[in-house]
Amino acid sequence: MTHPPTSSEIFTRYDIRAEITRQKVRRVSEDTILQSVADCLVSGDDTEILVVIGKALQKREPLEIINKGLIPAMKEMGRLYDEGIIFLPQIILSSDAMVAGISLCEEKMGQSIEKKARVVTHTAEGDIHDIGQVIVNALLNAAGFEVINLGADVPVDDVVEACRLYKPIMLSGTALMTTTMTAFPRIAQKMVEQGIIIPFVCGGGAVSEAFVTGYDLGIWGKEAGWAPLIAEDILFGMDWKEIRTKWNR
Amino acid sequence: MKLTGSMEYDSSAEMMFGTACRPVKTRSGLVIGSGHVIPEVISHPRPGTERTLHDLLREFERISDDTLERCVQVGHPSVVIENEHVFQMTQNPRWGGDIAAQTAGQLEEYRQKYGLACAYRATIADIRKPDLVDMRRSDRTDAILESFEVCAPHADIISVESLGGKEISDYSLIRNDITGMLFAQAILGGRDMEWLWPQIVAIAKKHGCLAGGDTNCSQANVAMFMAGGFLSNEIPHTMAALCRAIGATKTLIAYECGATGPGKDCAYENPIIKAITGIPISTEGKSSACAHMSLCGNVMAAVCDLWANEAVEYHWMFGGSSSAVFAEILGYDAAAMNTALELGYQKEFQACLIYSDRYRSPQSYILCPDTAFEIGKAIVENNESYYSRAKAAAIRCGELLQNDTKLFFTAFEKDSLNGYMRDLRNLPDTEEEFIELCLDRYARVRGFSPASYDL
Numbered sequence: 207m208t209h210p211p212t213s214s215e216i217f218t219r220y221d222i223r224a225e226i227t228r229q230k231v232r233r234v235s236e237d238t239i240l241q242s243v244a245d246c247l248v249s250g251d252d253t254e255i256l257v258v259i260g261k262a263l264q265k266r267e268p269l270e271i272i273n274k275g276l277i278p279a280m281k282e283m284g285r286l287y288d289e290g291i292i293f294l295p296q297i298i299l300s301s302d303a304m305v306a307g308i309s310l311c312e313e314k315m316g317q318s319i320e321k322k323a324r325v326v327t328h329t330a331e332g333d334i335h336d337i338g339q340v341i342v343n344a345l346l347n348a349a350g351f352e353v354i355n356l357g358a359d360v361p362v363d364d365v366v367e368a369c370r371l372y373k374p375i376m377l378s379g380t381a382l383m384t385t386t387m388t389a390f391p392r393i394a395q396k397m398v399e400q401g402i403i404i405p406f407v408c409g410g411g412a413v414s415e416a417f418v419t420g421y422d423l424g425i426w427g428k429e430a431g432w433a434p435l436i437a438e439d440i441l442f443g444m445d446w447k448e449i450r451t452k453w454n455r
Numbered sequence: 456m457k458l459t460g461s462m463e464y465d466s467s468a469e470m471m472f473g474t475a476c477r478p479v480k481t482r483s484g485l486v487i488g489s490g491h492v493i494p495e496v497i498s499h500p501r502p503g504t505e506r507t508l509h510d511l512l513r514e515f516e517r518i519s520d521d522t523l524e525r526c527v528q529v530g531h532p533s534v535v536i537e538n539e540h541v542f543q544m545t546q547n548p549r550w551g552g553d554i555a556a557q558t559a560g561q562l563e564e565y566r567q568k569y570g571l572a573c574a575y576r577a578t579i580a581d582i583r584k585p586d587l588v589d590m591r592r593s594d595r596t597d598a599i600l601e602s603f604e605v606c607a608p609h610a611d612i613i614s615v616e617s618l619g620g621k622e623i624s625d626y627s628l629i630r631n632d633i634t635g636m637l638f639a640q641a642i643l644g645g646r647d648m649e650w651l652w653p654q655i656v657a658i659a660k661k662h663g664c665l666a667g668g669d670t671n672c673s674q675a676n677v678a679m680f681m682a683g684g685f686l687s688n689e690i691p692h693t694m695a696a697l698c699r700a701i702g703a704t705k706t707l708i709a710y711e712c713g714a715t716g717p718g719k720d721c722a723y724e725n726p727i728i729k730a731i732t733g734i735p736i737s738t739e740g741k742s743s744a745c746a747h748m749s750l751c752g753n754v755m756a757a758v759c760d761l762w763a764n765e766a767v768e769y770h771w772m773f774g775g776s777s778s779a780v781f782a783e784i785l786g787y788d789a790a791a792m793n794t795a796l797e798l799g800y801q802k803e804f805q806a807c808l809i810y811s812d813r814y815r816s817p818q819s820y821i822l823c824p825d826t827a828f829e830i831g832k833a834i835v836e837n838n839e840s841y842y843s844r845a846k847a848a849a850i851r852c853g854e855l856l857q858n859d860t861k862l863f864f865t866a867f868e869k870d871s872l873n874g875y876m877r878d879l880r881n882l883p884d885t886e887e888e889f890i891e892l893c894l895d896r897y898a899r900v901r902g903f904s905p906a907s908y909d910l
């Protein structure tokens with residue numbers, strides 16, 4: 207066919223039509239040294255950031271580099287991602303750079319920095335599709351939470367035991383298959399029985415809002431990006447019922 | 456192993472739905488790829504039924520009966536039913552075997568009673584998660600091979616969706632890293648296929664069924680799923696397109712190990728596979744919207760031999776069970792294509808399928824017969840190693856995307872594509888050098904064990 211049809215009645219490229227003009231990342235510091243750390247985090251280079259921070263540490267305190275360079279830059283990346291301006295890989299690479307940068311600063315301080323709170327994450331028993339959980343982990347890390355990553359195909363009892371042991375503010379579970387998401391209500395029931403009353407954010411693949419809101423503690427997480435926002439709500443003092451009311455129908 | 460060095464088709468113009476250079480015949484007598492498109496219906500059991508064998512048997516009994524009955528009710532002449540194992544069916548091989556025996560019995564009943572031409576594909580679940588077990592030596596590996604053994608006596612076709620390299624592809628995909636994807640799909644996935652598929656082919660031969668083939672579902676389909684639609688900002692569609700081209704080199708290995716087809720439906724790379732091997736393929740497009748979104752709804756039918764639906768969960772709809780409803784839909788789609796073949800309008804019909812999607816997205820573009828053929832050519836012309844042909848496929852795919860001015864990209868997709876091409880062209884010349892580079896670069900990825908791939 208020499209003249210392929212091009213009618214917009216066949217399809218419309220809404221992504222091209224609605225493309226958001228690329229914005230520059232906002233500066234996070236007037237201090238050129240701290241800004242150089244922020245710039246490196248934005249570029250997502252987890253090797254180069256060690257060089258940049260190594261130089262910065264000669265003139266700035268490690269805690270200052272974390273609080274006034276790394277964390278504000280990561281927040282800026284989070285804003286751009288939430289607004290649909292940058293893509294997932296950009297925030298994942300920045301998260302990698304932040305983890306590397308914080309480790310170097312902590313080494314210099316001789317101690318770990320305090321995280322906002324602890325979150326346990328897992329992929330359902332019988333389910334080996336954990337890429338959703340990996341993304342949740344990265345976004346929680348980037349937002350300053352400590353992530354206890356239980357991995358994939360985690361037995362129900364192991365999840366409950368981890369919550370008892372680590373005392374997280376939130377549990378997250380991901381599942382691709384409908385035949386594995388049935389582990390979630392069993393976990394929730396055991397947690398209630400043991401008095402572990404924390405929001406249990408469940409999402410992924412075929413996991414539906416109707417299913418998750420059918421058991422106590424369950425909050426349906428439509429997107430990985432919701433995980434840190436819900437965790438912030440918990441820090442703000444909201445319980446699982448209030449969170450469900452806010453995020454689910 | 457000698458890698459494929461020639462194309463089975465001379466040109467993409469020869470490729471048509473319903474016909475393949477190398478048609479296959481199932482043990483029950485259904486011929487696939489010999490002039491007609493056949494619907495392939497895949498249903499998924501409801502949550503909760505996986506808890507006992509009794510419940511799963513009952514669920515699959517309903518699924519198959521509803522599918523077969525609807526085919527008879529509306530007059531579909533033929534159908535393939537596929538059971539994709541849920542985790543429990545492979546973890547407990549007896550479960551999968553009992554369900555296979557039951558399903559084969561149901562098909563036989565419809566053959567005898569109504570003369571319905573039908574066949575049964577059993578797809579074993581690959582439960583070897585690379586970062587959890589040794590891919591070649593684990594209880595899960597044993598369970599998979601045992602599952603093939605117990606299903607093959609009953610099934611007409613056996614398949615799998617193998618997971619080799621997934622630990623590295625999951626890591627690389629969300630980092631926009633084409634080098635990692637190449638390593639994961641072509642090298643790790645390829646080496647796993649080369650180990651796994653001769654065993655599957657041997658089992659199929661022993662029991663007289665067809666070794667249907669594999670799919671790059673765990674990698675290229677993850678990329679497609681994450682690239683999503685026009686509102687998504689997970690990964691670029693250009694990355695998903697390149698992953699598809701690379702993934703074809705992994706899927707091809709099943710056929711190089713002796714599989715005969717029909718290829719697995721969720722292998723969106725199958726048009727490339729058909730161009731190279733001439734085997735009949737199963738594909739899915741708009742019909743798989745029940746399982747996931749895609750931007751390839753019509754074009755995927757352009758060269759199909761089986762027309763499928765990925766997976767629909769069994770539940771009740773206004774028009775009957777979802778299995779019955781999808782059997783009806785897929786069969787009518789097949790009937791339209793078969794009518795085009797009989798009226799001699801197949802080229803026109805195919806053009807409509809292709810051009811409704813050709814410029815919809817980078818992914819649909821590279822799966823049109825002509826572009827798929829070009830990628831196939833790059834694969835066979837660079838058959839020195841898994842690495843050389845996968846790199847060539849990715850580069851050719853990228854060139855096709857870059858050189859058609861009617862195809863549009865968002866800025867991020869275009870920038871990313873330019874970056875992938877730069878990275879690909881800067882990679883080492885030989886497979887040995889590439890493996891050395893990647894073993895160093897990805898050594899710290901959680902759960903990556905080179906020994907699983909004999910590296």
